[in-house]
Structure formats: C-alpha cells, structure tokens
Amino acid sequence: xxxxxxxxxxxxxxxxxxxxxxxxxxxxxxxxxxxxxxxxxxxxxxxxxxxxxxxxxxxxxxxxxxxxxxxxxxxxxxxxxxxxxxxxxxxxxxxxxxxxxxxxxxxxxxxxxxxxxxxxxxxxxxxxxxxxxxxxxxxxxxxxxxxxxxxxxxxxxxxxxxxxxxxxxxxxxxxxxxxxxxxxxxxxxxxxxxxxxxxxxxxxxxxxxxxxxxxxxxxxxxxxxxxxxxxxxxxxxxxxxxxxxxxxxxxxxxxxxxxxxxxxxxxxxxxxxxxxxxxxxxxxxxxxxxxxxxxxxxxxxxxxxxxxxxxxxxxxxxxxxxxxxxxxxxxxxxxxxxxxxxxxxxxxxxxxxxxxxxxxxxxxxxx
Numbered sequence: 001x002x003x004x005x006x007x008x009x010x011x012x013x014x015x016x017x018x019x020x021x022x023x024x025x026x027x028x029x030x031x032x033x034x035x036x037x038x039x040x041x042x043x044x045x046x047x048x049x050x051x052x053x054x055x056x057x058x059x060x061x062x063x064x065x066x067x068x069x070x071x072x073x074x075x076x077x078x079x080x081x082x083x084x085x086x087x088x089x090x091x092x093x094x095x096x097x098x099x100x101x102x103x104x105x106x107x108x109x110x111x112x113x114x115x116x117x118x119x120x121x122x123x124x125x126x127x128x129x130x131x132x133x134x135x136x137x138x139x140x141x142x143x144x145x146x147x148x149x150x151x152x153x154x155x156x157x158x159x160x161x162x163x164x165x166x167x168x169x170x171x172x173x174x175x176x177x178x179x180x181x182x183x184x185x186x187x188x189x190x191x192x193x194x195x196x197x198x199x200x201x202x203x204x205x206x207x208x209x210x211x212x213x214x215x216x217x218x219x220x221x222x223x224x225x226x227x228x229x230x231x232x233x234x235x236x237x238x239x240x241x242x243x244x245x246x247x248x249x250x251x252x253x254x255x256x257x258x259x260x261x262x263x264x265x266x267x268x269x270x271x272x273x274x275x276x277x278x279x280x281x282x283x284x285x286x287x288x289x290x291x292x293x294x295x296x297x298x299x300x301x302x303x304x305x306x307x308x309x310x311x312x313x314x315x316x317x318x319x320x321x322x323x324x325x326x327x328x329x330x331x332x333x334x335x336x337x338x339x340x341x342x343x344x345x346x347x348x349x350x351x352x353x354x355x356x357x358x359x360x361x362x363x364x365x366x367x
Contacts, residue, residue: 015288019280026277027051033269050265054274059281064312064333066282067305068149069246070289076242081290084243088250089283096251098272104134120268127268136200136320137207142251143316144185144211149249150310151181153302163303163340185212192317204320218248299347304340308333 027048034047073081105116108130120127153159154168155175162168174180189208193201221241265271289295295302315329 015291016281016284019277019284022280023055023277026055026273030270030273033273047270050270051274051277054265054271055277055281058275058278064305064308064337065250066285066289067295067301067337068249068309069282069286070295071302071305072242072246072249073286073290074295080240080243084246085283085287088243088247089279091247091250098268100251101131101268101271104138105130108134124267137203139316139319140189140204140207141211141214143313144189144208145215145248146309146316147185147188147313148181148212148215150306150313151184153306155181161299161303163300163343168303182212182216188317192320195321200320214248218245297348298341298344300340300344301337302340304337307340308336311336 030051031044031048034044037043037047069084073084076084102113102116102120105111105119105127106113109116109119111119116127154171157172157175159168159172159175162172185208189205189212193205193208196204221244311332312329315324315332318324
C-alpha cells in the first residue's frame, strides 16, 4: 500500500474513533448485563451477540440518514454543526432509543414514567406487547414525514442534476404545480386507509395527518427561525431551524429500528445499547461525509439516499398491513446507495476520460 493510501485509510478510520470506543464500552455493558441476567457464559454471549446484531441493524437502516444529515449539515454554520453533532447525537441516542419507547408506553398504558421503567425491567414481554401495538400509528406518522422529505427533494425546480433522468426531470418540472407532493401523500394516505378497517383506518389517517402537519410545521418554523437569525447575523444562517428539522428527521428514521429491535429482544436496556452503538456510527459517517466533501465528489449519492427514504416510507405504510423483516428494509436502502455510488464512480471515470481526450486533441492541434 502506498503512503498516501495508508494515510487516507488512517484518516478515514479516525472519523470512527469514538464509534469504536462506544462499541467496546457498549458490548462490555451488554456482556455484563447478560451475565447479571443469566449467570452463565452462554447467556452473556447471547446478549453480546444481540447487541452486535442490533448495532448492525441500526447502521444498515441509517446509511441514508447519514447522507441526508450531511446534505443539511453542509449548509449549516460550524457552530450549529458542532451543536448537532454533540447535543443532537445525545438526543438521538438517549431520546429516541430510550426515552421515546418509554414515552410510548407511558401514553399507551396510561402509567407514569417510573412505572414504565419498572415495567420494562420486570415485565419485558408486556412492555414489548405495548410497543408492538403502537406500531401502526408510529409507522403512519414516520412514513408520512419521510415521504415528504423524499418527495420535497425530487419535486424541486432548482434541482438540475438527475440520476434517473426521465423520472427526475419530470418531477423537477412538475414542482411548478404548488403542493403536488402534499397531494401525492394525501392520495397514498387515502389508499392505505381504505385497505385497513374500522378503528385501525381511523388511527392510520390521524397519525399520517399528524406526520404531514409536523413536516410542514418544522419547515415553516425552520424558515422563520433561520430568517430571524439571518436578520440578526448573516453568519447564523442554517441554525436552529435546520437543527430542529434534523432532529425530527432522525426521530422518523429511528421508528423502524426501535420497533424492529423488539423482534430480537424485549429488553429495553439491550435495545438501547445496541441501537446506541449504531447511532454513533451514523454520527461518524455524517461527520466524514461533511468534512471530506463526499457528497460533492460522488454526484448521485444523495439521489440514492433520497430514493431509499421514499422506499422506506412506503415500506412503513405497507407494514401497517403485513410484516416486512427489517433486514429487507436495511439491505434495500444500502443497495440503492451502493448503486448510486457505483453510478457516481462511473460518471467520474467517464468525465476524466473525456477531459483526457479533449486535452489530447488540443495538444494534437498545436502540433
């Protein structure tokens, strides 16, 4: 390996230093919890393995999350970038992976937060049942929010780089029709609500509408906050509004992982360890994408991430009707991002060959 290649590899690994540290601490905690619960080596290794699988699940589901985070972060000021990557990751790890599941149980079971923690520790099966019963409104809310995120990216008149040319060019032109993405989401809400029955259909519609309203409210609030900050100081551009947007976005991405984790274990604390480890890798990937300018270097990487978001949103809708294994969701998103990366590399190679050809022709003309 050349010196420059080795340096590049080392610098890349440097971005994941804290993720590696958290992984080591988390897996040790998982093994200790397994020993405390079972008192056997087998039990300890089982919990160790489950924590590892949960971390991989979270990473596979969150490739697109890291890319979308980086897309938003690159336009934020360094101060707000640091705030998101410190406070934001704390909210993501502790808020979405621990407090959010507890909050669902508090609301669904109409019990206090302390009782919810005791329930999670003493009656994990009942805790898991309550979480699974809450899956339909969570899927409707999160699916709607993510669908709006994906559609807003493609229905954009200013978007001039297209990966799937025939589709994206039509979507960009159609953006002149005001509210077209909202209309499409509302049509899908009506379609899926008709496939459900009775109270489930009502719950789906209300939850999906809340998801839509939340997206619009975050967009409006973000615009107002950032506008007021710009009025005070141009340097504050891309501040609190973008921060709030990213936090809600991360929450929507987290729904699927948190619910899916209960298929592997019903223990809230094991879930928190496994998903917390995965969340640290998402943070590391986000920092690397921003600082190395990877999104600019790979032309279609963003496109792959937003297609993955759209597919995830549809899957969340479909999961209100049938169960879809989380491994399919994760691999599907990773595959799309991989294909978009390959397309970007292919495009870059073609551009270099074209530049070389033009340079050769220019030299030949001067001879």
